[in-house]
Every structure is written in structure tokens, then in C-alpha cells.
Amino acid sequence: MIARNTDRLTRLVNDILDITKIKSKKLQLILENADLSKIIADSVEDFKNLADQKQIELKSKLLTKSLKLLIDQARICQVMANCLDNAIKFTPGKGLIEVEMKKVKDNLVVSIKDTGIGISKRYLRKIFIPFFRVESDITRKFGGTGLGLAICKGIINIHHGKIWAKSLGKGKGTTLTFTLPLKTKKQ
Ligand SMILES: Nc1ncnc2c1ncn2[C@@H]1O[C@H](COP(=O)(O)OP(=O)(O)OP(=O)(O)O)[C@@H](O)[C@H]1O
């Protein structure tokens, strides 16, 4: 219990630090040519257990070839972790989560689609505001802070990408999508 609460507090402090840095435009990226296919595959692997525990099927359709992009590897892992954590948290048992990545023009597009509780149209933009959480049994049960997506947006924005959510409404699942420009640093 002590270890669990220490982890929770450490995450909270780190999230508050991250959002403060983002707001004051002080978040600095450590950019390198990193393999995005591997980052996404590893993130999915990391969440397999959590999905299994809720009998949620976690599938992925990834580009298999190594795909080097100029990104901050740890920060993109952080984005994937929050998106997968949300998809699992907001999908009641026996659902399906599909992670897909594809190239569209000069961008790499990653989407995380779940069959969970969905989001009403009026909240689709608000969920990116710090501390905003849609009132539901699940948000009440799992005490998150509502910082995850605001941090994801900050991280994706400074990579010159975009992030958005789509949902057909309450109970109809959610798809979270982010893009990253397909560029590398000359070595
Ligand atoms: N996949 C999803 N399905 C349904 N609702 C979602 C989904 N992802 C996010 N939301 C809604 O958006 C809110 C904000 O998400 P965010 O990740 O910022 O916060 P959180 O997960 O509640 O807390 P934290 O990430 O700080 O632990 C959530 O509280 C939830 O109401």
C-alpha cells in the first residue's frame, strides 16, 4: 500500500511539474532520431497485462519497418502511456482496444480506439483542459487528476503535431488520434 501510494504521489508531482513547464513554455525536448514503430509496439506490450486483467483485447496494427522520427522518445512514451491508460480505464471489461499507425502525407498518424464509455460531443475539446474530467462512475472510482491529456497535448504541440478525440457519444467508444511530422535530423 505504501509503495502504491508513493507511486501515485510521484506521478502527481511529476504531472504538476510537467503542466507547469508546458504552461510557461519551459518544457524542453531531448530530440533524437528514434524508431516510432518500436516505441508504439513497446508501449502496447507494457499495457497488455492491465488490459488482460479487465479481459480487454488489445490489438495493434503497426508499420513493421523501423521508422525514424526526430522526437523525444521518453515524452512520446508518456503520451502513449496516458492514452492507453485512459482507453483501458474507461472501457468496462470485455472490450476491445485497437492501436493503429499509418503515414498520411508528411505525417505519421497514431490512433488508439476503444469500445468504452465514450465522450459526449460537448466535452470532446474540454478533456484537453488541465484538471478537466467528465463526471462518471469511472472517474469517481479511479481518482485521476485530469492532467494526462493536457500534458499529451502540450507534448504533441511542441513536436509540431496535433491531437484530438472523436466519439460517437456516450457508451459508443472513443478514438484518440495524434500526429507527428515525418522528419529526421541529418547525422
Ligand atoms: N478513452 C476515453 N474514454 C472516455 N473518456 C475519456 C477517455 N480518455 C479521456 N477521457 C475523459 O477525459 C478526461 C481527461 O483525461 P485525462 O487523461 O486528462 O485525465 P484522467 O485520466 O482522468 O487523469 P490522469 O490522466 O491525470 O490520471 C477523463 O477524466 C475522462 O473523463
Ligand SMILES: [Mg+2]
Ligand atoms: Mg489519463
